[in-house]
Amino acid sequence: MTQISLFIHFNLKNENLIKWLDGHLPYVSAITQLEVLGYHKITQNEILFVRRYFSNCEMISIQQNIIDKAITLRQTKSMSLGDAIIAATAKHYKLTLVTANIKDFKHIESLELINPLAL
Numbered sequence: 001m002t003q004i005s006l007f008i009h010f011n012l013k014n015e016n017l018i019k020w021l022d023g024h025l026p027y028v029s030a031i032t033q034l035e036v037l038g039y040h041k042i043t044q045n046e047i048l049f050v051r052r053y054f055s056n057c058e059m060i061s062i063q064q065n066i067i068d069k070a071i072t073l074r075q076t077k078s079m080s081l082g083d084a085i086i087a088a089t090a091k092h093y094k095l096t097l098v099t100a101n102i103k104d105f106k107h108i109e110s111l112e113l114i115n116p117l118a119l
Contacts, residue, residue, distance in 0.1 A: 020116045021053060026098060028057045029089045031082050066092050077107055079107060 013039060036042070059063055062085060069088035079087075087108055090097040096112040097105060105113055 024098075027052055027055055027093070027095055029060050029086050030062050031085045031089075033059065035082055039105050058101075060089055060093065062089070073108065081084065 019066045021060070027077060033054060037047065042050075066085060066088045070081070070084040073087055074081070081111055083104055085107055087097060089095070093112055096114050097106060098114050098116055100115050100117045102113050102115050
């Protein structure tokens with residue numbers, strides 16, 4: 001059984017990623033929902049696809065303990081607020097972080113990473 005947990009990279013132009021998504025329904029951080037649906041160039045078709053996909057995922061809200069972990073991560077190394085929250089969420093729930101941007105997270109100890117574009 002493949003255990004996929006947290007998804008942060010979304011590129012609707014990538015057919016391989018769309019195929020991969022069809023077989024995996026991960027947990028999604030609320031910040032991921034904000035980042036993906038808040039993208040200024042997202043089309044109406046992409047919004048419909050993303051909303052339908054997210055409706056089948058378990059959404060994880062941002063709680064104080066995740067904020068505290070994100071603060072610690074940002075104090076350790078410079079990283080974006082979104083990346084810190086997503087990484088803190090994955091660490092807190094002991095989930096695999098699914099991203100095409102491995103380099104921004106590989107410095108984080110005890111964080112399992114997977115790049116679905118490299119599979």
